[in-house]
Amino acid sequence: MKRLLSIIFLVLVTFIAQAQFSGRNMAEYQFGKLPSDDGSAFSGLYNRGLVNYSYKEFNVGTTLELFQSEHKDRNYLELTQYHLSYKKNGLKLKLGNYYETIGRGLLLRSFEVPNAVLEDLSYRSRHYFHRDMRGFLTQYLSKNFSIKALYGSVLANTFPPVVSEKLRREDEVEAIYADYSWKKQTLGMSVMRLHQNSNEKYYGMASLTGIVSPTVSYYIEVAKNLNDHSVSNFSDEASYAIYANANFTFENVGLSAEYKKYNRFILGSGINEPPALVKEHTYRLLNRSTHVLQALNEEGYQLEAFITLANYSVLTLNHTLAINRFGKKFTYQEYFAEYAFSIQDKHDLKIFADYAEDPFKEEKNRISVGVNSDWKLNKGGFNVEYEFQQYKKSSRNVQNQLISIGYNFKSKFDISLLAEISNDPFLTEKSNETWFGGSLKYKFNSNHKLQLFAGQRRGGPACTAGVCYEVLDFEGVELRLTSRF
Amino acid sequence: MKYIVLIASFLIFTGANIHAQQVHNFTFNDIQNTPRSFNELKGEKLTLIDFWTSRCKPCKKAVPSLNKVSEKYKNRGVRVIGINCDGPRSISKVGPLSKSLQIQYPILLDINSELMNDLNLSAFPTLILVNTKGKVIWFHEGFVTGDEEIIFDEIEKRL
Numbered sequence: 001m002k003r004l005l006s007i008i009f010l011v012l013v014t015f016i017a018q019a020q021f022s023g024r025n026m027a028e029y030q031f032g033k034l035p036s037d038d039g040s041a042f043s044g045l046y047n048r049g050l051v052n053y054s055y056k057e058f059n060v061g062t063t064l065e066l067f068q069s070e071h072k073d074r075n076y077l078e079l080t081q082y083h084l085s086y087k088k089n090g091l092k093l094k095l096g097n098y099y100e101t102i103g104r105g106l107l108l109r110s111f112e113v114p115n116a117v118l119e120d121l122s123y124r125s126r127h128y129f130h131r132d133m134r135g136f137l138t139q140y141l142s143k144n145f146s147i148k149a150l151y152g153s154v155l156a157n158t159f160p161p162v163v164s165e166k167l168r169r170e171d172e173v174e175a176i177y178a179d180y181s182w183k184k185q186t187l188g189m190s191v192m193r194l195h196q197n198s199n200e201k202y203y204g205m206a207s208l209t210g211i212v213s214p215t216v217s218y219y220i221e222v223a224k225n226l227n228d229h230s231v232s233n234f235s236d237e238a239s240y241a242i243y244a245n246a247n248f249t250f251e252n253v254g255l256s257a258e259y260k261k262y263n264r265f266i267l268g269s270g271i272n273e274p275p276a277l278v279k280e281h282t283y284r285l286l287n288r289s290t291h292v293l294q295a296l297n298e299e300g301y302q303l304e305a306f307i308t309l310a311n312y313s314v315l316t317l318n319h320t321l322a323i324n325r326f327g328k329k330f331t332y333q334e335y336f337a338e339y340a341f342s343i344q345d346k347h348d349l350k351i352f353a354d355y356a357e358d359p360f361k362e363e364k365n366r367i368s369v370g371v372n373s374d375w376k377l378n379k380g381g382f383n384v385e386y387e388f389q390q391y392k393k394s395s396r397n398v399q400n401q402l403i404s405i406g407y408n409f410k411s412k413f414d415i416s417l418l419a420e421i422s423n424d425p426f427l428t429e430k431s432n433e434t435w436f437g438g439s440l441k442y443k444f445n446s447n448h449k450l451q452l453f454a455g456q457r458r459g460g461p462a463c464t465a466g467v468c469y470e471v472l473d474f475e476g477v478e479l480r481l482t483s484r485f
Numbered sequence: 486m487k488y489i490v491l492i493a494s495f496l497i498f499t500g501a502n503i504h505a506q507q508v509h510n511f512t513f514n515d516i517q518n519t520p521r522s523f524n525e526l527k528g529e530k531l532t533l534i535d536f537w538t539s540r541c542k543p544c545k546k547a548v549p550s551l552n553k554v555s556e557k558y559k560n561r562g563v564r565v566i567g568i569n570c571d572g573p574r575s576i577s578k579v580g581p582l583s584k585s586l587q588i589q590y591p592i593l594l595d596i597n598s599e600l601m602n603d604l605n606l607s608a609f610p611t612l613i614l615v616n617t618k619g620k621v622i623w624f625h626e627g628f629v630t631g632d633e634e635i636i637f638d639e640i641e642k643r644l
Contacts, residue, residue, distance in 0.1 A: 007553075101573060104576070214517070219577065252585055280540050282574060305581075466575060
């Protein structure tokens with residue numbers, strides 16, 4: 001046995017000596033509490049480390065996640081990901097954990113939100129925000145043709161690693177996807193089997209995408225449950241999703257038009273992510289006020305235009321409409337305009353205005369405006385941001401405000417203060433609630449970065465990378481160190 | 486057995502010849518639905534790769550600077566490639582936005598952030614500079630006022 005281990009070890013070291021070794025680590029220490037929680041503040045350490053070895057066309061890697069606090073039931077140390085992959089020319093093989101999206105995600109979407117850590121109110125344990133697959137993927141890509149087959153259990157990312165792996169990965173998926181391209185038009189087809197507990201369902205998808213002219217392109221995708229109805233049945237009882245997009249560009253103008261119709265199309269514990277067609281705002285008040293897609297029943301469209309003017313100033317216009325029918329008709333609509341421009345070719349300014357009606361949240365006449373300015377100094381810059389929002393909710397006039405002031409010295413050092421004020425009756429019984437926090441970022445070098453946050457952080461819905469989730473309020477201190485090697 | 490594992494781990498980590506990360510050839514569709522490979526687009530001397538998304542403010546702020554790099558160094562063996570990592574929710578806007586911003590370098594669509602994950606990158610925008618052997622010789626996260634000079638300095642140092 002020892003001899004065998006020695007031989008394996010020698011072979012391994014020989015390979016390693018030629019191999020490429022890389023990794024990254026994120027460690028985050030928190031001391032604090034949820035402001036709404038009666039319990040006392042506690043400290044917690046979350047760490048996620050990835051290590052990868054590459055040798056020629058092979059890559060092997062693993063991810064170790066850890067959470068430690070004074071509450072033993074929330075703690076864990078788990079190898080949450082591992083993979084072996086091989087890539088050569090058009091061939092790709094993956095074994096273990098991987099991310100994969102079929103088409104535009106009507107059937108299947110896995111993702112990673114970089115550097116986002118999730119905490120759930122019921123578990124109060126912290127874990128990385130991603131939804132991966134564990135199984136295998138094989139793909140072959142040629143100039144005009146591609147095919148992939150996959151099998152995997154999908155991670156239900158609301159459960160932290162303290163929950164059993166069986167419960168975290170209840171959905172099992174097998175899928176095959178193929179596409180063929182001809183004269184810049186691509187036809188794609190997919191069949192997927194979803195297995196959850198004793199339920200088994202089959203889904204089909206077809207997509208067509210292409211370029212009509214150098215200035216016009218399109219994308220159409222239709223997906224359907226193949227079990228309970230005929231392929232041509234798109235009645236209210238059927239389970240289906242339709243997504244279409246057309247793009248137009250004219251010199252300095254770009255226009256994107258999208259349409260959606262989703263009916264009973266939440267697959268498994270949520271393994272798919274049909275495009276929401278609601279703008280994912282970078283402005284914090286607007287990002288929090290988002291409409292979360294209801295794939296059980298939603299129809300609508302989104303139009304967005306980008307107009308680039310002199311000196312890279314950009315005007316962005318967006319209109320969104322989403323209709324849900326749950327016994328009663330709910331119509332979400334939003335109009336957004338932003339103008340980003342430079343002064344003297346060095347100071348950047350952005351101003352925006354937004355109007356929305358959100359019957360789901362009972363927000364009427366929601367008006368939001370704001371300004372964001374980056375003022376360049378000798379080797380750094382000042383950033384000032386102000387956002388204001390007002391709407392009617394339960395016959396009360398609600399106002400939210402946000403102000404942020406920051407200074408950065410190149411990319412080396414960044415300090416900022418953020419204050420938020422709200423009189424939303426769903427958040428506070430007082431006339432006004434305030435949140436005040438400050439953050440400091442310091443980059444030791446290109447591989448090591450330190451971030452410190454102290455104060456209060458306002459929670460609520462947030463959308464990043466097309467995925468919406470709930471951020472918990474926080475009050476305390478948070479220190480994060482990210483490293484690459 | 487425990488000692489063997491410990492010694493093996495020690496030797497593996499200390500004995501490993503840690504090279505810079507390497508970019509292997511990759512192929513993604515561009516915004517004109519045409520497959521384009523790294524080998525086809527890379528520069529003779531250096532390639533600057535920008536990982537970005539349409540929803541990221543600093544990514545858009547970086548575009549004029551990257552256009553300047555593309556224009557200034559195109560005859561000196563330097564190429565710029567944009568790898569867009571928008572997911573299904575916003576990928577439809579990448580084409581119109583790129584055209585409107587008049588991005589002068591090729592934009593490839595990596596909807597699964599596959600290349601980014603292969604290189605262990607985790608922020609937008611991330612800029613990497615790759616040499617003729619495909620090795621990552623410089624890495625930079627984020628884009629703030631003043632970063633344009635850093636990019637020019639790094640390229641000049643290596644030309």
